[in-house]
Amino acid sequence: MHLKYESQLREPLVYGRKTYHDVTEEIIRPIEAKPGKLWYVGFYTAVALLLFGVYSVYRDVTYGIGQWNLNKTVGWGWDITNFVWWVGIGHAGTLISAILLLFRQGWRTGVNRAAEAMTIFAVMCAGQFPIFHMGRVWLAFFIMPYPNTRGPVWVNFNSPLLWDVFAISTYFTVSVLFWYSGLIPDMATVRDRAKTKLRKYLYGVAAFGWTGSTKHWQRIESLSLVLAGLATPLVLSVHTIVSMDFATSVIPGWHTTIFPPYFVAGAVFSGFAMTQSLLLVVRKVYHLEDYITIGHIEAMNKIIVLTGSIVGVAYLTELFMGWYSQSKYEGYTFWYSRANLFSPYGWSYWGMMTCNVMVPQIFWLRKARRNLFITFFISVLVNVGMWFERFVIIVTSIYRDYLPSSWSVYYSPTIWEIGFYLGTFGLFFTCFFLFSKYAPVIAVHEIKYVLKTSGESYKNTMGAIEREPVEEFAHEYAH
Template identity: 75%
Template sequence: MSLLRYESQVRPALVEGDKDYHQVTEDICRPVEAKPSKLWWTGFLISVLMLVFGIVSVTMEVMYGTGQWNLGKTIGWGWDITNFVWWVGIGHAGTLISAILLLFRQGWRTGVNRAAEAMTIFAVICAGQFPIWHMGRVWNAFFVLPYPNTRGPLWVNFNSPLLWDVFAISTYFTVSLLFWYSGLIPDLATLRDRAKKKWRKVFYGVAAFGWTGSTKHWQRHEALSLVLAGLSTPLVLSVHTIVSFDFATSVVPGWHTTIFPPYFVAGAIFSGFAMVQTLLVVTRKVLGLQEYITLEHIEVMNKVIVLTGSIVGIAYLTELFMAWYSHVDYEWFAFKENRVNLFSPYGWSYWIMMGCNVLSPQIFWFRKMRRNLVVTFFMSILVNIGMWFERFVIIVTSVYRDYLPSSWSTYYRPTIWEVGFYMGTFGLFFTCYFLFSKFFPVIAIAEIKHILKRSGGNFKDKMGGIEVETVNQFGDKHLHEH
């Protein structure tokens, strides 16, 4: 059977060090089973504090109205929807890694998919906060659901991109959660079976759903993962496409752009991978998982970042060119005056976006930079700043000076509650992530074991010998064995 597991020596090992199955279990379960460190507590408490600030901010907004934010008759969406799109974008990497890379049989996904999927789910939860709480009458938010009612029969407007969002985001959240959790079940069973303390036995016992590792169950599990991956692939592409429809189907110059769907999806992958990098560079170090989340993983993801960053760059240039080439005055004004013009009120934000998203990732053309953790970490932050500004540029610089010059305005600076809401979602995100990294295995144990004999460093070394054999030697040695 060894023959089936052979992988070229050209491919770097995905798991470093001398590992066997048990060692994999030990390594990944160790952080979960150890007592939380001081560092963990500090990070967790800071996150909770930020979350509390966010809750206060949202409470103020719900109590006193959307006027607690500095939006107005011209700029109806600002930080709220910017943050929404930003978080949704970040929430694209996880499912992309687990679904699309599964279909493409990219073995390296196993090291990072669990954490990336978790990040996806938390990012989508954060994203979902914004369209909910940005409503003027959030207590009526259930109106967006097509439920049987006594008002008419009054249904929702299925033609509205915002309603598409409701379906897209909730479907994406549900499917991502199911995908993530179905993958977690065997690993939770591992934790359950290793548990010494009572609460661990109970908690992981409940969480593992009674998984035993039966072959039939694994067969179904594999089928489920594959089909969920097949479903999630178009889903992940559809979600940001639909988010981009919020803008693309409107009449606002700067929003009404057919390039948005692919451009948003590329941007989502871009920012999602950046966030994965931010988290994993730290996580692998703190949890001592460098042998599982190797420099190879970091490098591959940096390659994705430079690719998607360049796609995004081309998209920026294309929409700029089309704004000019279309000969539509309003469109061209939105680009030339509202964005490219550095001295216009929001010109600076356009150039931050360009600098962070298009120029800075080009550094990853150099292998040395791709493998440099400090550069990677710094760049991942920079990319997400740039991606935030991309959404800000799209949303605010389009509406603040659109068709009627009489309605132009620039008076938009976020209030403390807008900033607080954004900070609060960071709190929510990191609170979830800290809890996740403490109570769940951040790497998919079963999947690592699955690729261990093919891509594990020690196994590859053993297999290395066959590459120097002649065909006849190989045949004599291996084919007659069975």
């Protein structure tokens, strides 16, 4: 066994004087108790939104996408904006779990489970938009390559839109596998303390017969490490491919080589903001302040300011290149359609700049990073800003195309477009409410794993080690 030691300078990841049993008890209690009033209010609101969304989609399918305010020039509007926005949000979970696992950032244990769940739900929402944007949704299976009686005619493997199909379905599958393989041991914990028959039965099924055998732990650790290693480039690839939907084209404002990494940074940025908003609520509602500590929130805010700044550098790079390229079209898109506040869509560009680049800079201040209200407020703003970003990219590049006679503006989505978007919120929150009620929102076994190194009461006993001279410490460790 390795010496358990962590510098005292690090904030504890788990507050309070806790035993392993306390951890189980506190995290699993909400599953066994009846949910509070707040939960019901939230849940039914989400379901109502979902139903409105379903009705909007129903109209869209019956009457066609003429229900939306898209036109010949602006052929992508709210739908694709929302798609990219949701996919972006779906990046934080896997990033937290995978990249932070590889970089061994201990604080991930408190937030990874919820973030992964959020990822899955966000990807589910994202998928709706391109599927229904197809118009004849009953023919959606045409996008899968399979031998058929139509020639056989194959899908176009050179098309970035098809890459999306592969990328997003792979990402969804791998995220689910990653998430669920971590959930199995915790499901077993719920199963083994279940009092009611129904719960015993359901969690018995969900836990796959997990026993906690050492060999199984060894394998599951290896599995999650490799899945993390796979998921890390996968996360990058997904938003990279989404960015290529735009960047492989020859449309000014879309075709720029920085798009892949800049989209990824933006995705992580919005994903962390969404995680932050949700967790601030979850920790309050389920009284998990000891596990999702201020330290966790601060760490996530640091990532928000980092990725926000990376995105900022990318915005400025693009703007600069719009001028430096000395291409009339690039210049027009960047300096007229976007950066000019008084052009038809100038407001969206400056909305994006304000919410994504300027506002998060406040997180350079430690006080702001540790303030819950500021954090919540900014995390919401960031998501608004990231929505603007996608809107800016999509609409400002196409509303004035090469043929001035077809220039048009697309100011107002119809109620059904908005309804569809609200519907995905409904889907997202319905799923999230169900998840937070029926599964442990924090990875119980991972908290137990770090408890004796990073738990507050255990850390306080390490003072003696802390004062030991380095040579002695190293000597002791070697034996």
